[in-house]
Amino acid sequence: MPEFICTTCHTAYPFAEPRWRCECGGLLDITHQGSFDHRKLQDRSFNMWRYREALPVSGERVVSFDEGCTPLYESTLSDRRVWFKLDYLFPSGSCKDRGGSLLISQCKAWGIDHVVEDSSGNAGAAIAAYCAAARIKCDIYVPADTSSAKITQIKNYGARLIKVPGPRSETAKAARLAAESLFYASHVWHPLFIQGTKTMAFEICEQLGWRAPDALILPVGNGTLLLGAYWGFCDLKRMALINNLPALIGIQSAHCAPLSKAFAQHADEPIEIEKKWTMAEGIAIANPARGQHILAAVRKTGGTILTVSEKEIASSWMDMAQKGLYVEPTSAAGPAGAKKYLSMHDKDQTIVILLTGHGLKK
Ligand SMILES: *Cc1c(COP(=O)(O)O)cnc(C)c1O
Ligand SMILES: [Zn+2]
Numbered sequence: 135m136p137e138f139i140c141t142t143c144h145t146a147y148p149f150a151e152p153r154w155r156c157e158c159g160g161l162l163d164i165t166h167q168g169s170f171d172h173r174k175l176q177d178r179s180f181n182m183w184r185y186r187e188a189l190p191v192s193g194e195r196v197v198s199f200d201e202g203c204t205p206l207y208e209s210t211l212s213d214r215r216v217w218f219k220l221d222y223l224f225p226s227g228s229c230k231d232r233g234g235s236l237l238i239s240q241c242k243a244w245g246i247d248h249v250v251e252d253s254s255g256n257a258g259a260a261i262a263a264y265c266a267a268a269r270i271k272c273d274i275y276v277p278a279d280t281s282s283a284k285i286t287q288i289k290n291y292g293a294r295l296i297k298v299p300g301p302r303s304e305t306a307k308a309a310r311l312a313a314e315s316l317f318y319a320s321h322v323w324h325p326l327f328i329q330g331t332k333t334m335a336f337e338i339c340e341q342l343g344w345r346a347p348d349a350l351i352l353p354v355g356n357g358t359l360l361l362g363a364y365w366g367f368c369d370l371k372r373m374a375l376i377n378n379l380p381a382l383i384g385i386q387s388a389h390c391a392p393l394s395k396a397f398a399q400h401a402d403e404p405i406e407i408e409k410k411w412t413m414a415e416g417i418a419i420a421n422p423a424r425g426q427h428i429l430a431a432v433r434k435t436g437g438t439i440l441t442v443s444e445k446e447i448a449s450s451w452m453d454m455a456q457k458g459l460y461v462e463p464t465s466a467a468g469p470a471g472a473k474k475y476l477s478m479h480d481k482d483q484t485i486v487i488l489l490t491g492h493g494l495k496k
Pocket of ligand 1: 462
């Protein structure tokens, strides 16, 4: 069995006991070294659980809607060939279902019957959906200005919804307080959520014929997606299924870009910023808890973190819709940043752009 390891003081904790942070308050990682036999995949169902051996979960039965194996769609952007990974096509309408499925599966295995989570919308919806399937009660804290579609969705899953006025950080604070008595099924804090997200990297490589792309471009806020991609590609490299890690290109809104600022200044930690409103609500995170890990991961892959303006996000949102790809504005930040990246790099690169949230959620 794997262990949880504190990223601050390196204390180890057994996997058999529910836990979301270290006694010292530090963030946890997990010692699990994922691997699967790719020759055995042929006979398996087309969902994220085909890589089961790489996913740390102790129960026999998992909480799953057979989600995953989303299309890797070959298309163009700025007249260049790119692949869009359609991760907005999940049961709850966003890429958060990968982490939700694994984390709630383990909550079920631990016998937990009530969890709390906070989110700008999509993680809350994913946790609420899997809790509904698992018959686990959940309390979801969201900022009061969260889109009404996401709020209705979370409520309709049967979650108790708590709207918190003020900035996103207030919502996180309220949830952490509630987490003193309930299990915190946090997509940011819980390493199992990020472990579930790894399957996105596995799918991309399998869909490219066990080849890594040269770059993976994706929006980044708390970095649960970006770190999941990183952990997944690291697993694939350890398994010798790929030779090189793809450059991870994180995209932030210029109105909330603590990681991009830190990256540009060669800092190890996110830099404090003054956050302004952005239509990319899903990545409007001023102080990402795993910021240090995100910056290190991007550097290790030779990647970068770019920013996009509100105008660029808005026009990218329309461009995507006119290709038939109806994503939410947060997700459109990805292709907006990809346009910048493409203009700086040569033509024969294999570029994958992750599309993260469904447009109907706006
Ligand atoms: C969660 C999410 C992301 C990525 O956010 P991280 O906090 O960096 O994991 C991107 N797009 C959408 C639509 C999301 O819901
Ligand atoms: Zn610790």
